[in-house]
Amino acid sequence: MKKFLVLFLSLLLIIAPVSTVQAVDNNISRSDFIKIVNDTFHVYTVLGTEEMFSDIDLKTEDYFELMAAKENGYIKGYTDGSVHPGDIITRAEAALALDNLIKLPQPVDGPVFEDEQNLPAWALGSIQRVVARGILSADENGAFNGNKPLSMVEMDNAVASIKSLGLEGREDEIKIIKSFDGFEVTGRLSVPAEKEKIDKLVIFVHGTGPNTYEMRRQNSPSGIRFKYLDVYADNFTNNGTAFFTYNTRGISLGAEEPYYANIDENGYRQYTPRNIAQDIKCIIDELKQDQRLSNAEVILLGASEGTVIAPLAVSKYGAEADGLLLMGYCNDNMRDVLEYQLGGEMSFFNYTLLFDVVGSKEITKEQYEADPKKIIDSVLGGASFEDIDMDGNGVLTVDDFAIMMTQIKDGLFEAVEDGDDKWIKENMTEIMPPLMTDWFQAHFELAKTEDIMTKVDIPIYIFQGTYDSNCPVQGTYDVQNRFEKLGKDNLTVNIYDGYDHDLNFSQLLYGSGSQAFEDIFSTVKDF
Template structure:
């Protein structure tokens, strides 16, 4: 009997231990300004920061990036003394003003009255009235708004949801999960303009070199951004859908660098497989009613400007136009030669020392240091002209960089590629499989591939300061098209823009560079 009683008691204890604790109701708890900004940012997909820290929200603060993103989005300004008070409870009145700025609320009814109207300052009067008229907030039984009362969690959720229903994100997304031609799972994201039943165009971003995700987040403190959301926002405003995807073997994560790599799959990452992956995605995009009859425009950047033409040569590809930015006209082996054996470094020096277009830099030009880069720029060490002039011919030329560590790295890299030593490549160069290099080396010149694409318009966008792919390649491929009598290529060159065509300019200023403006205008006009 004792045994049975003990067993019964043990069962009771086990049951008691397995019973979940009662959920704590936090709906009545007040919300801080930092938490409220984070909730709005999540609802509206505000992620990119303006890079200007508030005095009371340094990088170590858990809401530092949320507050900077809120200010960039335009609904939070902060105080004149540089603070933003992220840990202070936000009032109902402050929340109403923020949401009015976010949702651009319709004006309030002229006759709305509050019994505590005298407690609402002029800067908040219209926002509070609009927020109540549009159902974001209610008044108490005495007709008081209670402007200085801390906002509760439940009120925050309701107000943001209501504001989103009035004016939400410019686009919504659908995830596409499909299977590659060689049996691997692929994931992409289709961003569709809100409210459009059909779209006439889908721009597909073809990834550049290395691991990319369909968001491609970046963190360069104090800047944070989602690179591909930038495109989704821009194209949604043009009623154009935008598609991006994870490089095969790559998955998103929430922590920097915002991705993980499955090397069993990523090891099959080659330009040829990527081209087939793009065509696979296009077929799935066409399965959606909203995009069934849409034109497909590939926007290939850097390596993507090689992959996109390969995709356009695949049978039944469904592609209607190619936009190629940061175009690499040379074969990848030649690009590595240019980047690592001194030509790229010399090109940078000609820009830095006001010697553009020259093949060498004189001592006078170097010592003048017109832009103050000596000892400051990471590519220009604090060295004298005589120390840099390794071959002692009284000018700085490409031969002076032949023995630098970059050139030594090049030889070691080629050796690692030859012996299929992916581990060495990842540790010493970039996260790329050895097979990626070999597949690229076998392709030949990009221009020879591109001239085979003759049934669609092609546009190339290149900056004169491109340190990854020399601008001369854009001129060379145009000449190649002309020599063949082909008229479907147009080249756009932008003075002073780099490989990204001025993405940093947008990050710093919030305005599109000349290069991006041209891309968006061209896509619109196709």
């Protein structure tokens, strides 16, 4: 029973009575400790409010930092469910939290402390492990002083030791890379900590919109936040692979939902497929100058629009990549893509998903009113069948959605032709990410992606879902058939039944797994 109790307590950041000592200048509060640890170890994701600490709420300062620590598992809270963010953190508590996070091995010998009899049993093993690695230390008399407050100096020294030992998992470096036209691309290179030679480098090629090298997303009312590209960075660096991503031209990190991106319109106007493709070439050339990456194989990982830009960078501009991985592949010219998306077909396909009639050419009133996913009120604002049956023929078809979308589609194409950025900003922001007419015009001038792809001879892998409503899976079948007819054998196609344009990323985020992402990470690992 005693062993069970010690084991149970060792799983919690708890010392018997709850401390109520407030942190002073030289000491560090629990909240500040958590913020420093989160920053050091890239702990960020929070996926809801279901297991909130009992003494905080969404209005609490540092709410997301505290909950990120809890979701990661290195802070559990007290037995009453509280966390006491403003109180001091003791040296014993800090040792336990760091050990929970790093999962250090038990040293073969010692260390033995002068005050070992006074150290809490639930933290003793953790204290031994962090001291053995030099993260925290005993005093000149050999005592650890577990109940004393952790000072800011001790915390700074602990972080320095963690980084010197490469225990933070991944290291992030901000890079400024001069492109072909003098434009400075800001990016983030994530590498396995303390690795001197890295044999693979993945460069993420963004989809459409004002994207940053983090792609932070947050919904404050629901208590959710994450950094989309941190998920990639963690997975790749854990496998010994470097990962690079960048801010789209004209974009810098911002603080406001939904994109957390600041847009400089003069710079953003330069965001065109050809410019980004040439940026990719310059990024590769610059990163290969890094001694750690000089012999690394370069893999371009394109998502959505990035599946157009990545092969363009290789075929048109000579980007020296060794492989292409394309997620949510876009086979057609962007004009044709928009004709599909705004012409009723994409909307109708989404409705067939919502009403469980995938593959059908029509949705009956009975099927609509059955509302199997209970979305008529929550998503469609209570719209009646008759509200959507625009032609009044008693069934919902592509034609109904085409009628709804005609005005906005025609308006967009007219604005693009006239260079009318103002119209796009005023009329399209609820439908698509902010974009400039330069972007549309440049895309319309390109060949369809299938034609660009046939000029690429390095290995290409496509990962596509059958429920991709943005870029239909038929495009993947079309390019596959084209390669077969040409006798080209460098294309591997992976199709996932029931997967969406994002390859069911939310399943990966919430821990239920995405076979597509497992395949992407393993493809890179085995490349």
